[in-house]
Each structure stands twice: as C-alpha cells, then as structure tokens.
Amino acid sequence: MEKAFTLIQVSEESKTDYASYFLKGEVNYWWESTRALDGEGHVSWTRFTELFLEKYFPDYLQSLLEVEFLELKQAEKSVSEYEAKFKELARLAPGYVRTKIQKASRFQQGLKPEVHSGVVALQLKTYHSVVQVALVIESDQKLAVKEKGDKKRKSESVTNKSDQEESSQKFQKRFGRNRNKRFKRQGFPQLWPNST
Known part of the structure; x- marks a missing residue:
C-alpha cells in the first residue's frame, strides 16, 4: 500500500480511507466493526496499521x-x-x-x-x-557432477565393450573349434582356420 500511496501522492489523512476502500469480505466486516468500537471519528494511518497487524499478524505469529x-x-x-x-x-x-x-x-x-x-x-x-x-x-558444482557422471558412463561403456569383445572371441573359439570338427567329420570344408 505504501508504494501506491507514494505513487499517487495520497495525503496522510486520506491513507486510511483509501486503504479501507479496498478491503473485501471478512476483512471489510472486521474493519467496520473495529472502527465503530474504536470510537474515534477519523482513524489515523498509524492506528489503522496497528489494528490491522494486531488482527492479521499477531505477535505470536x-x-x-x-x-x-x-x-x-x-x-x-x-x-x-x-x-x-x-x-x-x-x-x-x-x-x-x-x-x-x-x-x-x-x-x-x-x-x-x-x-x-x-x-x-x-x-x-x-x-x-x-x-x-x-x-x-x-x-x-552441478556441472562437475554432470561431467563426472559422463566420464563414468563413458568408462563403463568402454569396459562393457571390451567385455563383450572378449566374450565374443571366447564364444567364437569354442564354437568355431567344435563346428570345424563336426564339419570335417561330415566332409565339409573348414570354416575357421585353427589358428585365431
């Protein structure tokens, strides 16, 4: 409210009237009854803010x-x-x-x-x-964590690739030897040379 008062140059005497005009619903009912109980004709802006804060922003809060x-x-x-x-x-x-x-x-x-x-x-x-x-x-720090994660994934990828190649080579050796023996027995030419 204070910003609005400064912007439109509201006088000290008019601040309470101006602010109370914008009160709606329960807050407006509270103000009407509080003003009637307060007993003063015109309520100053300082008094209005005290009463308002007392009601809606009490000390315990x-x-x-x-x-x-x-x-x-x-x-x-x-x-x-x-x-x-x-x-x-x-x-x-x-x-x-x-x-x-x-x-x-x-x-x-x-x-x-x-x-x-x-x-x-x-x-x-x-x-x-x-x-x-x-x-x-x-x-x-976020960038460092991301880079560390990228390096770890890259390292794991390289490790997995070499593991796969090693497994593939072992499989080919075993499978190739057995296959060559079977094919020789049946009279087929050798598919894989004995030396790898």
Whole structure:
C-alpha cells in the first residue's frame, strides 16, 4: 500500500480511507466493526496499521516467523529457492537484516556447507554479491557432477565393450573349434582356420 500511496501522492489523512476502500469480505466486516468500537471519528494511518497487524499478524505469529527465519537453511533447496524463502521471511524479521552486511551474513549462514565454504572464503560484504557467488558455485558444482557422471558412463561403456569383445572371441573359439570338427567329420570344408 505504501508504494501506491507514494505513487499517487495520497495525503496522510486520506491513507486510511483509501486503504479501507479496498478491503473485501471478512476483512471489510472486521474493519467496520473495529472502527465503530474504536470510537474515534477519523482513524489515523498509524492506528489503522496497528489494528490491522494486531488482527492479521499477531505477535505470536511474528515470533514463529522470526524463529523460522533464524532456523532457515538451504538444505535440499537450490540457491534460488533458498533465496526466495529468505527474502520472504526477511521482510517479516527486519531486525535481523538491518544492514547490508547483516543480511549477507544471515544468508551465508544458511547455505549448504559445500556452497558456504566457497562464499565465506571471499569475505563478501553485500547480500547481492553473496547470492551471485552462491549461484555460480552451485552451477559449477552441478556441472562437475554432470561431467563426472559422463566420464563414468563413458568408462563403463568402454569396459562393457571390451567385455563383450572378449566374450565374443571366447564364444567364437569354442564354437568355431567344435563346428570345424563336426564339419570335417561330415566332409565339409573348414570354416575357421585353427589358428585365431
């Protein structure tokens, strides 16, 4: 709402009226009854936001979200997924990310160890740079895993091919010898020479 107020230059006195105009359904009923119970003629924007947050974002919920933010880890999420969740919760726990350095440090703490170690070594000071480096490290690690898998498959393919050739040669030796003996007995010319 604050962005809209700035964009269309709503005066401080009109903010509550403007915001309450957009309330719908249950929220609108809540506001109508709250305004009637509050007893004041005009409710200031500051008072409106206090009442609204009290109702729809109570202290216990704020505390739960702060704890969730403090315990947030990347775990199995990608860096992008982790960053999205981090930004969502950081808005609700602004006391922990007041400065660029605090925000960068807090984000860094939740990264996977293999990404974290690369980021920490660079001693980055801004949130943006920490996120960018984490994305690069993650991308590099995925590429390394893919290359390792490709090499392993190629190695297995070469091993399987040589095993197949060896089996084929053994089969031909055994089968060829027996076949040549049978054909000789029956008067047919030899198909495979004795020496291989």
